[in-house]
Amino acid sequence: MGSNWEWSYRKGRDDRMKQEVDARMHNMPFDPRKIPLHSHCGTMQSYFNKGWQSVRAIDIQLRVDGQQIYKNARAALKKRFGESNGR
Template identity: 50%
Template sequence: MGSNWDWSRQQGRRKRIEAELAAHKLGLQFDKGAIPIHSLDGTMQSQFEKGWRSVSETDVRLKLDNNQTYMNVRQHLHEYFGERDL
């Protein structure tokens, strides 16, 4: 894949997460099937859509929780194993 394809895929992920966060903040329903137009080039749009569809509920939750889930797991592992500094 070319770097432009990668960029379009990354933009799809970024735009989807931003859209979901905005909808959540405003208390609106989010329609993940309403994929916005990113490019009139079919290949670039296809890569954008792949990125859009690759976002999981976990990705969105991590952003909503400000990665607290990750920090909680890290703290739990630290308490359990006590090996590494936080």
């Protein structure tokens, strides 16, 4: 597999993770069957599609849980110590 194909595969995975996690964090609908256009090159798009479809439910859940833990920790710190970063 060429490096551009590997990049397209990783880009597909990363884009799906980002979009689906964002949708779940904001209680928005997300349809993983709607794969966005990545390239007009059929091979590059094919690898992007494979990357997009390689994301499993557990991948999404782990990322969402991590985001929730981070948000909860920030809120607890803010409550205990007040605003941070000069805010």
